[in-house]
Amino acid sequence: MIGKLKGTIEEKQAPDLLLDVGGVGYEIQLPMTSFYQLPEVGGQVEIYTHFVVREDAQSLYGFVARQDRQLFRELLKANGVGPKLALAILSGLTADQFVTLVQNGEANSLTKLPGIGKKTAERLIIELKDRLKNWSAPLLTPFTDAVPVDMVTESPLISVADPTEDAVSALMALGYKQTQAQQAVKKVGQDGLSSEELIKLALKSML
Structure with missing residues (x-):
């Protein structure tokens, strides 16, 4: 399992990143809330990663913050949620904002994200509410700026x-x-x- 990578940004084309680590280029997909925080091409960055292996593909997903990877992994445990949907969720909302919506049972707000209908939103709330009840990060008001403009x-x-x-x-x-x-x-x-x-x-x- 590749848990963390530190290297130089060679290319970035949202949501994809090419990271040079000791001469090896790693292709990583990041949610936009992490992508916004990347330095310019040529800059150094440390990325927390999650490696997904399937019959037809091997994919590496990355996150600037450890808590984002934590939520990504919790999302993958939910019925019907794959890496692409989890990535979309964390692109539209920060981890804290998503947890707030789940804990408040705001299914209608979740349906504004791509790939999430009303039934999926309700299922996510049912499956994740208890698992996320001890979320350690401070909760934020839903749908404020996911990342400050200066970031x-x-x-x-x-x-x-x-x-x-x-x-x-x-x-x-x-x-x-x-x-x-x-x-x-x-x-x-x-x-x-x-x-x-x-x-x-x-x-x-x-x-």
Whole structure:
């Protein structure tokens, strides 16, 4: 099991990261709440990881904070939740915000996340409420900014030709439909915004 990696960022294209660790490049998928906190390409970063092995693929998921990985693992234990859905959940909400919604039984709020219908939301609350009752992190008010604006890196992603296309592609990778992603990015689009800023604003607008 690969539990943690520390290395140099070679490439980043949300939600994917290529991390050089001693000459070995690790491809890692991160939720956007972690991706926002990455330094620019060439910077050093320490990532907590979770390795998923399936018959048709081996995937590595990464998190800046240990508590995010903890919640990711709890989500994978829930019926019907795979890595892609767990990644989408932690892209739209911080771990603390998700725990708040579960503990308050706010199923309607959870349905605003991609891939979560009413039945799935209700099942998540039933399955996770007891398991998360001793969550150690302080709880936050749902749907405030997932990450403070000053934590969003100002450096562009590797693909900088069209930040709008990059943002739409990232949202689709997180489970949003193409039309939904395009509309959200168009709604918040402003000249001069980076892909990461567009993604952050688009996610906020859909919650």
